[in-house]
Amino acid sequence: MKTALRTCPLCETSCGLRLTLDDAGSVLRVEGDQDDPFSKGFICPKGAALGQLDEDPDRLTRPLVRVDGELRPASWEEAFAEVHRGLGEIMAAHGRDAVALYFGNPTFHTMAGFLYRQPLTQTLGSRNVYSAGTIDQMPKHVASGLMFGDPMAVAVPDLDRTDYMLILGANPVESNGSLCVAPNFKGRLRALQERGGKVVVVDPRRTRTAELADEHLFIRPGTDAYLLFGIVHTLFAEGLTSLDMEVTGLPELRSLASDFTPEVVERACGVPAATTVRLAREIAAAPSASVYARIGTCTAEFGSTAQWLVDVINALTGNLDRAGGVMFAKTAGLEIFRSGQPFATGAWHSRVRGLPEVLGEIPVATMADEIETPGEGQVRALLTVGGNPALSAPGAPRLARALSGLDFMVCVDPYLNETTRHANVILPPPRILQSPHFDFLVQIIMVRNYARFSPPVLPLGQDQRSEASILAKLLLILSGQGPDVGPEVAEEMLLGQLLAAAPGLRDGLDGADGTENILDALLKLGSYGLSLDAMRQAPHGLDLGPLQPRLEEILCTASGKVDLAPAVLAADVSRLLDRLRDPAPEMVLIGRRHLRSNNSWMHNVPSLVGGSNRCTLHVHPRDVARFGLGDRARVKSAAGEVEVSVEATETVMPGVVSLPHGWGHEDSGQAVARSNPGVNANALTDELVVDPVSGNAVFNGVPVQVLPV
Ligand SMILES: Nc1nc2c(c(=O)[nH]1)N[C@H]1C(S)=C(S)[C@@H](COP(=O)(O)OP(=O)(O)OC[C@H]3O[C@@H](n4cnc5c(=O)[nH]c(N)nc54)[C@H](O)[C@@H]3O)O[C@H]1N2
Ligand SMILES: Nc1nc2c(c(=O)[nH]1)N[C@H]1C(S)=C(S)[C@@H](COP(=O)(O)OP(=O)(O)OC[C@H]3O[C@@H](n4cnc5c(=O)[nH]c(N)nc54)[C@H](O)[C@@H]3O)O[C@H]1N2
Ligand code: SF4
Ligand SMILES: [Mo]
Numbered sequence: 001m002k003t004a005l006r007t008c009p010l011c012e013t014s015c016g017l018r019l020t021l022d023d024a025g026s027v028l029r030v031e032g033d034q035d036d037p038f039s040k041g042f043i044c045p046k047g048a049a050l051g052q053l054d055e056d057p058d059r060l061t062r063p064l065v066r067v068d069g070e071l072r073p074a075s076w077e078e079a080f081a082e083v084h085r086g087l088g089e090i091m092a093a094h095g096r097d098a099v100a101l102y103f104g105n106p107t108f109h110t111m112a113g114f115l116y117r118q119p120l121t122q123t124l125g126s127r128n129v130y131s132a133g134t135i136d137q138m139p140k141h142v143a144s145g146l147m148f149g150d151p152m153a154v155a156v157p158d159l160d161r162t163d164y165m166l167i168l169g170a171n172p173v174e175s176n177g178s179l180c181v182a183p184n185f186k187g188r189l190r191a192l193q194e195r196g197g198k199v200v201v202v203d204p205r206r207t208r209t210a211e212l213a214d215e216h217l218f219i220r221p222g223t224d225a226y227l228l229f230g231i232v233h234t235l236f237a238e239g240l241t242s243l244d245m246e247v248t249g250l251p252e253l254r255s256l257a258s259d260f261t262p263e264v265v266e267r268a269c270g271v272p273a274a275t276t277v278r279l280a281r282e283i284a285a286a287p288s289a290s291v292y293a294r295i296g297t298c299t300a301e302f303g304s305t306a307q308w309l310v311d312v313i314n315a316l317t318g319n320l321d322r323a324g325g326v327m328f329a330k331t332a333g334l335e336i337f338r339s340g341q342p343f344a345t346g347a348w349h350s351r352v353r354g355l356p357e358v359l360g361e362i363p364v365a366t367m368a369d370e371i372e373t374p375g376e377g378q379v380r381a382l383l384t385v386g387g388n389p390a391l392s393a394p395g396a397p398r399l400a401r402a403l404s405g406l407d408f409m410v411c412v413d414p415y416l417n418e419t420t421r422h423a424n425v426i427l428p429p430p431r432i433l434q435s436p437h438f439d440f441l442v443q444i445i446m447v448r449n450y451a452r453f454s455p456p457v458l459p460l461g462q463d464q465r466s467e468a469s470i471l472a473k474l475l476l477i478l479s480g481q482g483p484d485v486g487p488e489v490a491e492e493m494l495l496g497q498l499l500a501a502a503p504g505l506r507d508g509l510d511g512a513d514g515t516e517n518i519l520d521a522l523l524k525l526g527s528y529g530l531s532l533d534a535m536r537q538a539p540h541g542l543d544l545g546p547l548q549p550r551l552e553e554i555l556c557t558a559s560g561k562v563d564l565a566p567a568v569l570a571a572d573v574s575r576l577l578d579r580l581r582d583p584a585p586e587m588v589l590i591g592r593r594h595l596r597s598n599n600s601w602m603h604n605v606p607s608l609v610g611g612s613n614r615c616t617l618h619v620h621p622r623d624v625a626r627f628g629l630g631d632r633a634r635v636k637s638a639a640g641e642v643e644v645s646v647e648a649t650e651t652v653m654p655g656v657v658s659l660p661h662g663w664g665h666e667d668s669g670q671a672v673a674r675s676n677p678g679v680n681a682n683a684l685t686d687e688l689v690v691d692p693v694s695g696n697a698v699f700n701g702v703p704v705q706v707l708p709v
Contacts, residue, residue: 001023002021004433004457005017005540006019006437007437007452008047009106011109011175013181013185014439016033016540017030017043018032019433025457030048032047037450037542038183038448045607046596049605055431056670058670060413061428063425063427071423076427082424083427087381087408097127098377099383100126100382102364102382102389103131104385104387105386105392107131107386109441109442110429110467111437111519112467113385116474119490120383120478129362130363130367132364132392133361134365135392137178138363139297139306140179140298142307142694144311146308146343146569149557149558152444153554154179155321155327156547157447158288158290158546159180159447160546162324162325163197163288163289164200164283165192165291165292166291167200168224168291168297169296170203170294171205171210172185172189173209174207174593178295181442181445188447199212199215200216200279202216202224202271203217204221204653205652208595218653221300221656224300225306225576227265228293228313229256229257229576230261230265230271232309232313233257233258233261234276235283236257240317241284242284244322245320245561249564250564250565268580290324290325291314291319295700300701301691302691303698304569314326315562322549329547331449331526332443332530333438336522336525342558346358349362351378352370353369358694365393365394365697367393371399371402380407380408382403383411384412385411385471388419389419390422391600391661391680391682394639394699395682396664397682398639400418406422409423410427412467413426413429415601417669427465427474429465430466431458434457435456436515438452438519449543449546452535453535455536468514472489473490492514495518505524510532510533523535572693587657588655589635589656589658589684589702592660600661603662604668604670604672615678616645617646618659619652619706620653622654623654627706629648635707636684637686638703639687639688642680642681657704660678660681661680663680664682664683
């Protein structure tokens, strides 16, 4: 038996784990690491299932290459040679824009995903770069970029010190938190209440977070921007602002907010006018307060407006960049990547729908258009890394059909699933326990500064490649160096770029491989003067202290001040006003997450599915009666139709139905998932509807019809 410490890599929360393994390397037990200064022993059911995920028999152990229409096991040499041939032919015949990239959610967590994403993108030089960002949090980056200059400057609630928290469209008790990394989120909310604070949740469902809160407000889906504007309106109208920094755009903001009286807000959102006024007064009066809004508000038609107004309220009430309000974390290895250049969008536009580039990407919502529409720049090949857009993208069935029509597709993914089944080559990363872990990006959004490094627990087998070396090989192929050059050439290239200004550091690097050397270099160049060695000395993780005010270091708008009314966002307010004239749809669809789920890829672990984690349609009993629903219902939208089991529940508000995403596994190579496939919520979401400012997909507030079967 052997004990190993490591960070759970499954979600943003980054819990420290203590694993017990047998001599063969099988996980016997997973516990929370009590000595981790940040997670302090917290673990969720997914972390507890890490061993089953790690040893999932459906995990691919060898590359697959399509021969005569069929995916067959191949050697790594054969697989890379085929990638070289396939991508090479397309780039030679049609140029680099004909090859698209898609980076999925796990690439935000894996070391390889972080280290190789930019290099792969830059080396390919295609306009067709996509990521899970535009089906998730792009509105937050846009709002932060426009207000603070830096799209990665995400203000996170100072959860452990705040006295008041307004949570919109997030269910951290089940999701464990997002863009706000806080292991044991629930315990931290309870502590907030125990120190006399208040938690208010705004959600069309009475979630587990809402149950815990002091107050829960139902809101008509897709209308959070109105409620937030109503709060801003009240702060001005009642003289409740206590702005304590230099800003631009204050008069413009006041004028924009003037139309959104609490009465207008009530008509749009269903939140009583008196409640909006009270919320504004409470936030202003609290010793410290933080407004926090996630998926329910980001993946909505006015996502960018909502994210902007969240930080407007934080700023107007003196809660931006101060203890107990919302603050900016200080990462151990990423500060050198801050460009200091003011953020802008639209360096190019998507070919078919003219949607603006944001953060070097175009929206996933237009990927199918770019594949299907002939002409110069048409996408003919796709490389996905850790993504399952055939389930997770809006209008997913259309995208899945488009994937099947590609000339060539390469997937770096451990599973044969709804997306990778269309591939010509699948390159599987090794098991979780064979991979190193260091959360680079997640450090940006932690409620306390913290770092922890986990070396691989188990060695690679002879026939395995680390994910970093797989991506390094792809980088070399894209850069024209062919399939036979070793990955260390790419690693040296990355190190050379990183150490261009500090070449003296090169000799002292003491990583076990190129990836560890890059980490060592980043830590040594980083804010805390850390090193890989310091991380090894602290296997339970290093507490780097509470968040500190640091807006001055981060701010890089053209004016050098926080912009409260960025022109791009101000210009979009007329759309919000125009929408007031449209009648509200009779029924709308929203999503939900279950504690034992994680997007599309954890339905293959028996202990994580079943019980209450089922793909059912939540419908209010009144609507069940109104539509005469039985056990099953047909749900129709402008984009498509599904038939699904009905679960009557008063936790969802009347006029709203909720369906979880990530299901629809009938074509999966994951046996457990295939036996309990569920339906794909994204057969109903409409890829033609986006938040136009960020290009983000709209998953919440989708107009639907619900019919008996
Ligand atoms: N257990 C579990 N954890 C996860 C994941 C998972 O799939 N399962 N996924 C991970 C990922 S990728 C992410 S991005 C995070 C997301 O983390 P969260 O943002 O906390 O995600 P959800 O749990 O989906 O919570 C969104 C809430 O918004 C509500 N909602 C829907 N529409 C609206 C609306 O218009 N207005 C308002 N105010 N609320 C609305 C929904 O009812 C839901 O309760 O979770 C991460 N963690
Ligand atoms: N209707 C609706 N749709 C949604 C959402 C919603 O709330 N409602 N949420 C959206 C959100 S927030 C997100 S983040 C997206 C997620 O969208 P995606 O990132 O496209 O989907 P995931 O389901 O996270 O798929 C992850 C993929 O990575 C693979 N994988 C797992 N571990 C590794 C690894 O270590 N390395 C590599 N290379 N691959 C790995 C899995 O096998 C799987 O294929 O879905 C979005 N879609
Ligand atoms: S909350 Fe669960 S899945 Fe997320 S890091 Fe912690 S143990 Fe892992
Ligand atoms: Mo996400």
